[in-house]
Amino acid sequence: MATIMKATITMAMSIKHQTRKGLLFLTASLGMLSLSVLSCTASEATPDQKSPEPSSRRTGMYEASPLAEAMRSMAMDMESLRAKADDGSLRIEEVDAMILAHADMKTAQATKPADIKASYQGYAEAYLIQLEELKERLRTNVDRAERLEAFNAALTTCVACHQEHCPGPISRIEKIKVQP
Numbered sequence: 001m002a003t004i005m006k007a008t009i010t011m012a013m014s015i016k017h018q019t020r021k022g023l024l025f026l027t028a029s030l031g032m033l034s035l036s037v038l039s040c041t042a043s044e045a046t047p048d049q050k051s052p053e054p055s056s057r058r059t060g061m062y063e064a065s066p067l068a069e070a071m072r073s074m075a076m077d078m079e080s081l082r083a084k085a086d087d088g089s090l091r092i093e094e095v096d097a098m099i100l101a102h103a104d105m106k107t108a109q110a111t112k113p114a115d116i117k118a119s120y121q122g123y124a125e126a127y128l129i130q131l132e133e134l135k136e137r138l139r140t141n142v143d144r145a146e147r148l149e150a151f152n153a154a155l156t157t158c159v160a161c162h163q164e165h166c167p168g169p170i171s172r173i174e175k176i177k178v179q180p
């Protein structure tokens with residue numbers, strides 16, 4: 001009887017130990033997961049009210065994926081060219097530089113590559129084609145409405161891809177559009 005009790009207790013303890021280990025593992029993975037999807041789920045703070053960097057960045061536990069880094073600079077590029085698109089001082093060379101740099105999105109590794117859908121490359125192409133269209137319109141000296149139409153259309157392709165892959169930044173992207 002005593003031995004059975006003892007065996008049961010040992011078993012219970014070892015199960016408890018396993019569970020605790022499992023729970024620890026689960027908590028750790030959930031933590032990582034919530035960090036990695038944070039930027040895709042939570043709607044982002046506007047640039048002027050940015051929240052502080054997640055503390056884990058300082059501890060080195062979490063690093064942005066190459067695709068997330070590429071996306072951050074894409075967003076910053078579009079934001080910094082917004083006023084120029086608006087007032088007509090946007091230059092062809094600036095759009096060209098974006099076409100070159102933003103093509104990185106076609107190959108950069110995502111946080112969760114398994115979540116990248118078959119439609120991804122099509123959206124990436126659509127976006128780059130819109131930038132080509134914007135360039136063409138600048139070259140042919142179109143009026144303000146047509147210029148902004150092309151600028152906003154490029155942002156619409158960002159949003160289209162984001163609706164399927166990463167809804168968090170959509171409101172930030174919409175804010176870059178210029179009212180014609």
Ligand code: HEC
Pocket residue numbers: 036039040064065066067068069071072074075078109110111112120121123124127154155157158159161162165166169173
């Ligand atoms: C072809 C699909 C696609 C297009 C087009 C696209 N994105 Fe993204 N974007 C993604 C995916 C997927 C992620 C998540 C990346 C990751 O976590 O690795 C992302 C992430 C982001 C992020 C969050 C980065 C971070 O800090 O984690 C921002 C901001 C962003 N995109 C802005 C833009 C802007 C602005 C455009 C257009 C100028 C754009 N995206 C076009 C697919 C796209």
